[in-house]
Amino acid sequence: MPVTKQQKTRTRRGAPWNIAELKQLGKTPDSVLARRTGRTIGEVVAMREHRRIRLVTPPRRWTAREIKLLGTMTDAELGRRLRRTTGNVRKRRLAFKIPAFKPRTEMRPWRQAEIRLLGRMRDGQLARRLKRTKESVVLKRTRLGIKVFARTYRPYTRSEDAVVRKYRCQEAARRLKRTASSVAGRRKHLGVCLWRWFPRKWRPRELALLGTMPDRVLARQLNRSRRSIGQRRRSLGIPHYRRPGYGVWRPEEDALLGKFMDAELARRLGRTIAVVYKRRHKLGIAARRLARRQK
DSSP states (O other), X not given: OOOXXXXXXXXXXXXXXXXXXXXXXXXXXXXXXXXXXXXXXHHHXXXXXXXXXXXXXXOOOOOXXXXXXXXXXXXXXXXXXXXXXXXXXXXXXXXXXXXXXXXXXXSSOOOHHHHTTTTSSOHHHHHHHHTOOHHHHXXXXXXXXXXXXXXXXXOOOHHHHHHHHHXXXXXXXXXXXXXXXXXXXXXXXXXXXXXXXXXXXXXXXXXXXXXXXXXHHHHHHHTXXXXXXXXXXXXXXXXXXXXXXXXOOOHHHHTTTTXXXXXXXXXXXXXXXXXXXXXXXXXXXXOOOOOOOOO
């Protein structure tokens, strides 16, 4: 049998795009367009994303498992589970003539002890307590003509107002068995300012640590705020902490620059070599070089 030569595919990888090829972007699948034009799929995808052209994809098909779930729950819940829109689920359900899902709120009969609780607390709270849905509780309450629960306002007495003025909102709410928001509203009604906080006194041991370490580190160690550490340090005229070798340069230290090697001068001044090198370059002083030995 004669040996047939394999037809060589013409590759146009990296070739410039013409107008006819650009018009097919997004209208033809990337793999088909790559095969037609002799390009790679990655090149077609990169050009389409560069021009911000969206690839039109066909709608996702409904499987038999998804069709069986139609009508077993609400369209919104089923759409969330299947990652479809509510309109798409509703359209497919109507196409199969499947009735909408209706929750069975009266499946479990109501007992007399449960009926007596209607209207004595909020509907959502009662639903969680009875392990029922909120719609079931609302429907049963409206059928029996029971009004919705309304919390009665307990007025404040003089002794309670004294507690509100004396303690914080959380502490006063705990003592009076009220909510913190209720105590805050009563405080605002009485014109009482916020609970005053008296600062903790500074000990001599704490004052001795000011300026010996960064304020944030000292604040974490003394269980104080960074703001209080900075205010106390500035009031005493204590400069903020500087790392060793990063202090202010004195005139006598500047006079030694260039007379010694950077490493030797850093050792004498207790600074780092990088700090000495940076200071010398800032002042424009040439570095000292080693003297060549005479032969």
